[in-house]
Amino acid sequence: MATAALDPGKRLFERHLKTPGFESGVSKGLWQHVSTTWPYAIFLVSVGDEDEMAIRLLLDGYPTLAPAGQPWDLDVDAVLPLSAWPTGGPEPQVFRPDWSPSNGNGPYLACDRIALQGHTDWHATPRAWNAERDLAFYFRELHRELRPAHLPARAQGAA
Amino acid sequence: MRAHIYTAGTGKAVTHDDIDETASFATLVNVDAAEKVFLVGSEQEIDTEVTLRQVGVGETAHFVVHRCENVNLHVGYTGRDLDEKAHVTTLVSKVLDKTAKHLGISDSDAADLVFRISGTNDELDEAAPIGSYVANGTCSLVLDLVHLVRSAG
Numbered sequence: 001m002a003t004a005a006l007d008p009g010k011r012l013f014e015r016h017l018k019t020p021g022f023e024s025g026v027s028k029g030l031w032q033h034v035s036t037t038w039p040y041a042i043f044l045v046s047v048g049d050e051d052e053m054a055i056r057l058l059l060d061g062y063p064t065l066a067p068a069g070q071p072w073d074l075d076v077d078a079v080l081p082l083s084a085w086p087t088g089g090p091e092p093q094v095f096r097p098d099w100s101p102s103n104g105n106g107p108y109l110a111c112d113r114i115a116l117q118g119h120t121d122w123h124a125t126p127r128a129w130n131a132e133r134d135l136a137f138y139f140r141e142l143h144r145e146l147r148p149a150h151l152p153a154r155a156q157g158a159a
Numbered sequence: 160m161r162a163h164i165y166t167a168g169t170g171k172a173v174t175h176d177d178i179d180e181t182a183s184f185a186t187l188v189n190v191d192a193a194e195k196v197f198l199v200g201s202e203q204e205i206d207t208e209v210t211l212r213q214v215g216v217g218e219t220a221h222f223v224v225h226r227c228e229n230v231n232l233h234v235g236y237t238g239r240d241l242d243e244k245a246h247v248t249t250l251v252s253k254v255l256d257k258t259a260k261h262l263g264i265s266d267s268d269a270a271d272l273v274f275r276i277s278g279t280n281d282e283l284d285e286a287a288p289i290g291s292y293v294a295n296g297t298c299s300l301v302l303d304l305v306h307l308v309r310s311a312g
Contacts, residue, residue: 122310
């Protein structure tokens with residue numbers, strides 16, 4: 001139990017929840033921290049102009065290892081069903097039905113652990129995670145992709 | 160409360176934690192006579208001698224310490240040039256949205272753009288106030304508006 005309290009990754013994670021970049025996003029309503037049960041943490045991130053979705057991050061090894069995110073259903077505390085994932089936005093989609101389910105349900109982004117592990121050539125790209133990155137970077141990258149997206153429920157309602 | 164304080168030319172903030180709201184800004188940072196302190200979100204210059212409670216900040220506040228109040232921006236985009244003006248506290252994301260609009264770029268296409276310091280690969284943090292990238296001694300900044308490079312394949 002003492003080990004968890006002293007985990008340097010957890011300490012840094014908690015500090016990164018208070019950085020200007022992360023708090024700026026919180027104050028603009030782009031994302032927010034919901035809860036932490038180390039090494040997991042749950043966040044809400046806005047989708048499009050009016051929606052939001054939950055994402056759970058696995059944070060062991062943070063920040064040397066990139067966060068590993070997956071869409072999360074807060075009501076049942078489990079992975080969000082594929083039918084409820086956000087769609088639209090730039091190609092390739094951030095949560096890809098043809099890729100994410102077989103890759104830990106992770107976002108197809110160079111800031112995420114699973115996508116990086118599967119694309120070793122991404123490490124040298126400008127949008128890749130490295131140990132100097134922080135939570136604000138992860139959520140900026142994720143939010144950028146979700147900004148032009150929408151949730152299926154809203155798309156059905158609009159139809 | 161917590162204060163994130165941006166200074167000229169750094170693009171970054173120094174964070175002061177656990178500040179008593181009866182403290183004044185002047186007790187946190189030395190501000191020289193030529194500098195002004197602005198509260199991000201209000202474009203309001205604050206009196207550095209009054210308490211932060213009197214300034215009216217919440218649990219978290221972002222400040223910019225700068226000699227300029229407004230900055231002149233010269234933006235280059237695919238061979239086109241545009242001049243913009245912004246308050247030092249304006250967030251980079253808002254400057255980008257405004258610039259894209261003036262260039263006739265749609266909202267969805269604007270989501271694919273980033274600012275870089277002209278002639279470099281240094282991307283501006285969209286969450287930072289634009290004034291934080293403007294060094295003391297000048298009130299202007301030259302930027303390139305470029306398409307971000309996504310990792311794919």
